[in-house]
Amino acid sequence: MTPPTVDVHAHVLLPEVDALVADLPGLAGARALDARRNGPAALAVSGPMVRERLPALTDTAVRLAAMDAQGVDVQLVSPSPSHYHYWADEGTAEKVCRLANEATAAHCSAAPGRLRGLGIVPLQHPDLAVRALDHALAQGLSGVEISSHAPGRELSDPAYAPFWARAEETGAIVFLHPFGCTLDERLDQWYLSNTVGQPTENAVALSHLIFSGVLDRHPGLRLIAAHGGGYLPTHIGRSDHAWSARSDAGAGCAHPPSSYLKRLYFDSLVHAPHVLRELVRAAGADRVLLGSDFPFDMGAEDPVAALRAARLSAADFDAVRGGNASTLLNLALV
Structure with missing residues (x-):
C-alpha cells in the first residue's frame, strides 16, 4: 500500500488572533524587537511577500488547490509563528492560545481528510502550557507548535517538565519552530x-533538550524539528566529543548526543x-518527514521534487x- 504524500510544515495566518492583540501595548514593543532583529531591508521585502501569499495562508480552497499542484x-498546518505573542500576560496569553487553537481547527475542518492542525501554548507561562495543550487536543488538533525559547527561559527549564510529561502521555506532536533569533542586530542585514x-x-533548542x-x-x-533541526544534525560530532571529553558537557544526559537524533523527527526543509x-x-530515514514551509518564500515550492533530488x-x-x-498522524494508507 502506498502512503499519502504528507507535508508536516505548513502555516496558517489567523486574523482573529491579530485582531485580539492589535490594541495591546505589548505588541508595539514586540514589533520593534522584530524590526530590530530583521532590519529595514528584510521588512521591506517581507511585508509585500506576506500580503501576496495571504490567500494561501487564510483560504482553505486556495490551500487545497496549491496542494494539488504540489502533489501533496x-x-x-500550524499557526504562523508570528502568533506566539510570548510577550503577553497570563490572561492575554490564554486567550491568544485558545483563539489560535480554535481558529486553526476551524480552518482544517473544511477539509478534514487533507488537513491536520497544530495549536500553540504560552511558553512564557509554563504553568499554563498543559492546559493550553489539552485545549488544543480537545479541538481535534494533533498537538502544538512551540518556539525555540521564551523570554528568559530555555526549553531545558525544569518549569516545562509538566508540559513534556503531558505531551508524552497524550502522544501529542510538538513542532519546534523558532521565531526570532537572540543574536539580534548581528543578523539584521x-x-x-x-x-x-x-x-x-533550532540547534540551540535541541541541544538544551538533549x-x-x-x-x-x-x-x-x-517532537518534530523544523528546518531539518538546523545546524545540529550535520554537526553533532562536536557535541559527541564534548560529551565524552568534558564532565560539564556530559553531566546531564545519559548517552552520546548523536543517539538522541533517532528519538526526534526532522522535516526535510534543508x-x-x-x-x-x-x-x-544521521537521524535515520524513519525520522525525516516532508516539509515545505508552505506558503512562505523561504519554503520549497515543490517539496517532492526537492526530496527526489536527494536521490534516496x-x-x-x-x-x-x-x-x-502517516504513522505519526495515524493516516490511512491508500
Missing part, C-alpha cells in the same frame, strides 16, 4: 536573521540535496515522502 495529499538565525535557534536530559526523562516525546542525505544518514533509495524516499508522517 495531506498538510499538517541580508536576511541573516532567517538564513543563519533559524538554524541556529544535554539537559529532557529526552531521557521523556523517551516517548514526539534546501540542498547533500544536506538532506546527511540528515537521513525508493524505500527511504517513500518513508520521507509520507510513510513516516
